[in-house]
Amino acid sequence: MESLMNVNRKTLHVVMFPWLAHGHISPYLELAKRLAKRNFIIHLCSTPANLSSIKNKIGEKFARSIRLVELHLPKLPELPPCYHTTNGLPPHLMPTLKRAFEMAAPNFAYILSNIRPDLLIYDFLQPWAPLAAALLNIPAVEFITSSSSMTAYMFHFFKYPGIEFPFPTLFYRDYELVHRAKLLESATDKQVKERAFQGIQRSSKIVLVKGFREIEAKYSDYLSSLLGKKIVPVGALVQDPTQENDSSDIIEWLDEKDKNSTVFVSFGSEYFLTREDMLELAYGLELSNVNFIWVVRFPKGKKTILEDALPLGFLQRVSERGLVVEGWAPQAKILNHPSIGGFVSHCGCSSVMEGMKFGVPIIAMPMHLDQPLNARLMEDVGVGMEVVRDHCGDLQREEVAAVIRHVVVETGGESIRTNARKMSEKIRIKGDEEIDEVVQELVQLCATKKRNGFH
Numbered sequence: 001m002e003s004l005m006n007v008n009r010k011t012l013h014v015v016m017f018p019w020l021a022h023g024h025i026s027p028y029l030e031l032a033k034r035l036a037k038r039n040f041i042i043h044l045c046s047t048p049a050n051l052s053s054i055k056n057k058i059g060e061k062f063a064r065s066i067r068l069v070e071l072h073l074p075k076l077p078e079l080p081p082c083y084h085t086t087n088g089l090p091p092h093l094m095p096t097l098k099r100a101f102e103m104a105a106p107n108f109a110y111i112l113s114n115i116r117p118d119l120l121i122y123d124f125l126q127p128w129a130p131l132a133a134a135l136l137n138i139p140a141v142e143f144i145t146s147s148s149s150m151t152a153y154m155f156h157f158f159k160y161p162g163i164e165f166p167f168p169t170l171f172y173r174d175y176e177l178v179h180r181a182k183l184l185e186s187a188t189d190k191q192v193k194e195r196a197f198q199g200i201q202r203s204s205k206i207v208l209v210k211g212f213r214e215i216e217a218k219y220s221d222y223l224s225s226l227l228g229k230k231i232v233p234v235g236a237l238v239q240d241p242t243q244e245n246d247s248s249d250i251i252e253w254l255d256e257k258d259k260n261s262t263v264f265v266s267f268g269s270e271y272f273l274t275r276e277d278m279l280e281l282a283y284g285l286e287l288s289n290v291n292f293i294w295v296v297r298f299p300k301g302k303k304t305i306l307e308d309a310l311p312l313g314f315l316q317r318v319s320e321r322g323l324v325v326e327g328w329a330p331q332a333k334i335l336n337h338p339s340i341g342g343f344v345s346h347c348g349c350s351s352v353m354e355g356m357k358f359g360v361p362i363i364a365m366p367m368h369l370d371q372p373l374n375a376r377l378m379e380d381v382g383v384g385m386e387v388v389r390d391h392c393g394d395l396q397r398e399e400v401a402a403v404i405r406h407v408v409v410e411t412g413g414e415s416i417r418t419n420a421r422k423m424s425e426k427i428r429i430k431g432d433e434e435i436d437e438v439v440q441e442l443v444q445l446c447a448t449k450k451r452n453g454f455h
């Protein structure tokens with residue numbers, strides 16, 4: 001079917017427009033690659049700062065079919081161009097970045113009118129983008145890079161505040177209610193809530209959501225009923241680990257370690273650990289006696305010396321057993337390495353998909369927003385275990401060590417390890433089957449638009 005669809009139709013041009021976050025542009029790029037393989041030309045539009053994080057991930061194979069289009073934000077003194085991405089953005093500048101993004105709407109409309117694509121695929125934070133497309137009679141589809149479960153949770157409370165979420169396995173712990181409030185703050189801000197619904201309403205017939213039905217069917221169906229749109233899952237969209245920059249020192253270090261002996265510790269592209277969490281985690285890693293690679297990040301523009309953020313003498317004590325990497329590490333490549341036996345993760349949406357894809361059990365340490373829900377989902381699916389904090393919300397080093405040992409080493413954790421392996425196998429066998437449905441939907445959408453004489 002796929003080849004027939006490719007041969008019999010003309011190439012479709014699509015502008016893809018993610019929010020300015022690495023956790024968003026990265027799944028957009030992965031979807032772009034899968035569409036490009038099926039006779040689409042993609043124009044991926046973002047700020048130069050955000051595009052720079054994916055430039056070298058496109059590769060020769062897609063050099064002609066995936067084109068990068070720069071969107072320039074207005075000049076604001078407090079937001080130099082290096083901050084035109086959430087990656088490393090000092091948290092207090094997030095509202096300014098959102099404001100500058102919105103101010104760039106006319107620039108985006110200009111880009112769209114120049115390219116005149118057959119379709120726009122846009123993210124949830126910019127309901128003004130499908131409006132610009134509508135003015136040019138270009139169909140537009142929203143692509144949500146979070147899971148169906150978290151999106152269903154959010155829209156449930158937007159629509160029915162005060163009424164319990166129908167799936168009790170997804171919940172926030174008492175000490176996480178502050179994160180829930182932050183996630184749902186839009187529910188109390190009429191304008192923000194309206195924008196979220198506007199974004200969806202302006203999506204032509206379908207909404208694309210990252211993930212797959214095997215773990216999210218019931219949430220997808222519920223989301224569809226909440227939004228009145230067909231939800232089309234696009235799959236796990238995990239990057240090909242061979243495409244990542246060569247970090248041979250890290251890989252050589254891993255090569256020396258035993259199979260499944262090492263945990264990878266990383267908290268995504270946006271979040272920075274508090275000093276207290278950092279110390280408890282460090283002591284927990286020490287106590288666990290398990291090898292580790294830990295990616296430590298500090299906000300851009302803030303000078304922090306690594307040793308000062310770690311317990312005194314930590315690096316000397318862990319010595320060969322632990323590798324601390326400052327800034328960034330090739331996560332997919334590391335998770336795909338046979339020495340990795342566990343993933344201490346904040347449970348960002350892409351990270352949990354990567355854990356499942358590479359069969360690495362997850363030691364969940366959710367930090368904020370939707371991450372507690374993703375952590376609960378991983379436990380429910382059976383591929384992870386959470387480090388539960390104390391009643392004040394503080395991380396405890398003994399608990400960190402105990403969960404790491406349970407998941408990676410102890411016999412009691414065998415079922416989690418087996419489930420993770422089985423999940424990886426399932427994902428491998430399935431391949432990119434969701435993308436065929438996505439292509440079918442998109443092709444139909446463009447064809448209907450043309451038949452109706454809009455184009």
Ligand SMILES: C[C@@H]1O[C@H](OP(=O)(O)OP(=O)(O)OC[C@H]2O[C@@H](n3ccc(=O)[nH]c3=O)[C@H](O)[C@@H]2O)[C@H](O)[C@H](O)[C@H]1O
Nearest residue numbers: 023268269270295328329331332348349350351369370
């Ligand atoms: C507000 C939050 O945005 C989040 O994005 P974030 O970047 O933190 O996390 P991921 O979705 O795991 O995405 C992180 C991505 O960056 C990659 N990576 C990260 C660090 C590194 O050192 N090397 C890498 O290759 C990693 O492989 C993954 O693909 C999520 O949406 C989350 O659900 C939401 O709560």
